[in-house]
Amino acid sequence: MVNKEAWEELTAEFAQKGVTLVAVSKTKPVADVVELYQLGQRVFGENYVQELVEKQAELPADIQWNFIGHLQTNKVKYIAPFVSLIHTVDSFKLLAEINKQAQKCDRTIHVLLQVYIAAEDTKFGLDQQELTALLDEYHKKKNELQNIRICGLMGMATNTENETQIRTEFANLHQLFNSTKSVHFADDATFATCSMGMSSDYKIAIEAGSNMVRIGSLLFGSRVTV
């Protein structure tokens, strides 16, 4: 069972604000994805490669699958034929592998670089120095990386009740997004996505400048496992 009212409200609000809704369907059955699809939702997010591959095979081809989980290099090949956007690139090695697999499929894969903004050590992502190093390497080897497009940044705030902390973390990410845009992608209009915010903190994220939110439990109900 999906929460249709929540979907309708979020969709209306986000259309007005220019925010893309990624409906996070991890651990939820195909039937739930179909329900939202029938309402008009096309962008869905998944965290696990095998689950994504299985769902993609069963569901309509015009779904834009977003990969939002930690991605191992050796698993890229399974999602490369169809994935629309990968949010979680956290190394040059992974970026190069996505390019290689995209090339094999004769595709261009859009990616976001995942930045570590939380005060927890359980979350993946690049710190500022690593981000800069990755981008320097990317620009040096850009000619060999024709099958990927870096479209922006993604980050997750600390899982806390402290709104001030969440606000500060999102503000930091948005500032980093702006500076990265002006330093590295000033003449590249595809670098335009700042993916931040989930069910519990999307309002704060949008106030801080997010234009892509990843929402699961608010649409699909709570999950037994994360």
Ligand SMILES: *Cc1c(COP(=O)(O)O)cnc(C)c1O
């Ligand atoms: C699970 C997950 C979400 C969605 O979380 P909800 O709290 O259910 O909205 C968003 N982003 C990432 C990276 C996730 O793993």
